[in-house]
Amino acid sequence: MKAAYYGGAETITIGESSAAAPGAGEVRIRVSHCGICGTDLHIFHGKMDHRVRLPQVIGHEMSGTIEALGEGVDGWSAGDRVTVRPLDPCGECPACKAGHTHICMKLKFIGIDTPGAMQGLWTVPAHTLHRLPDALSFEQGALIEPLAVACHDVRLSELAPGEFAVVQGGGPIGLLIALVARAAGGRVLISELNPFRLKLARELGFEAVDPRETDLVACVNERTGGAGADVVFEVSGVAAAAEMMTKLPRTRGRIVVVAIYSQPAPVHLFQFFWRELKLIGARVYEAQDFEKAITLAAEGTLPLERVVTRVLPLEELTEGFREMERGGEAMKILMRCSE
Secondary structure: OEEEEEOOOOOEEEEEOOOOOOOOOEEEEEEEEEEOOHHHHHHHOOOOOOOOOOOEEOOOEEEEEEEEEOOOOOOOOOOOEEEEOOEEOOOOOHHHHOOOHHHOOOOEEEOOOEOOOOEOEEEEEHHHEEEOOOOOOHHHHOOHHHHHHHHHHHHHHOOOOOOEEEEEOOOHHHHHHHHHHHHOOOEEEEEOOOHHHHHHHHHOOOEEEOOOOOOHHHHHHHHOOOOOEEEEEEOOOOHHHHHHOOOOEEEEEEEEEOOOOOOOOOOOOHHHHHHOOEEEEOOOOOHHHHHHHHHHHHHOOOOHHHOEEEEEEHHHHHHHHHHHHHOOOOOEEEEEOOO
16 A cells, blocks of 8 residues: 655655554544645645654545454444544543533644545544445545535534625635535625636636625625625635625624634724624534535535546645645645555
8 A cells, every 4th residue: 555755845755554553442444535635735835844743644634444443443344434533632621621622722633743644544543433425435525524624614603594605715615615605505705816716616606706806895795785794704814805804794793714824914803893793713623514514415415526626646646736836727636545
């Protein structure tokens, strides 16, 4: 079995998977597909070397089949089709004891802090597993993790049927948020700069605008009778969007910050006072969001196949990263990790 090792300084080496025997409470998975996400690209660029032990296999958006089980693993069998919720909380910190293990104060993110899924065989804690129904292909199964992010974001927004939502940023997560929000009965407007992503969003039936060409505030007000958006999802992570997000909501509207801001960004706090806005931070997902994502995907109503731009063999991981760097006509790139 092959494995792709990140060695620092934009270096990927293809070697053999370590195929570690599963210990107590662990399973070994034959990985089928693994997606490249923005975090993986940050790792590739050396921006997270303080968390990654070199050389290390990375990746966490995956699908596969259980190959072997360690001692004490109940409810699972070899051959079960699974995906992994790649969070390993400590179970002891105040956040964990309050039931918020997904934002554990000592959280280990599997695929960053520990070895990931860009390999043929991968050993993980059994508590991370979620079952994939036969109706889902392994390609679709590799989209469950980012889809769970979207489910978490929409759930925290408390979006109700008929409400109007703006998604700032039409990349993979933004598009998935738009799809989940629409499935929840919301009316959705996407703001995006990239022409390929704009075109794709429109082909999927969304109203999508380039904020450099459209007055976004006027557009939202026109669509809402001057009230403003019920929910704004900030997914782009750019300062201009942080400034814009407070201009779009209605009185007592909600803003969900999904993007990771590495640097402080100016935010118009007066708007929170003036319109009694609610600001919601959203980080990764919880178990119920994975189950919701699996249910939505299995229903077959979400056009997940359109989210996948390319599927490459694991040996071409560097090319996958380069294509993501170029932007342009790329949404989600999946790596085929085993046959």
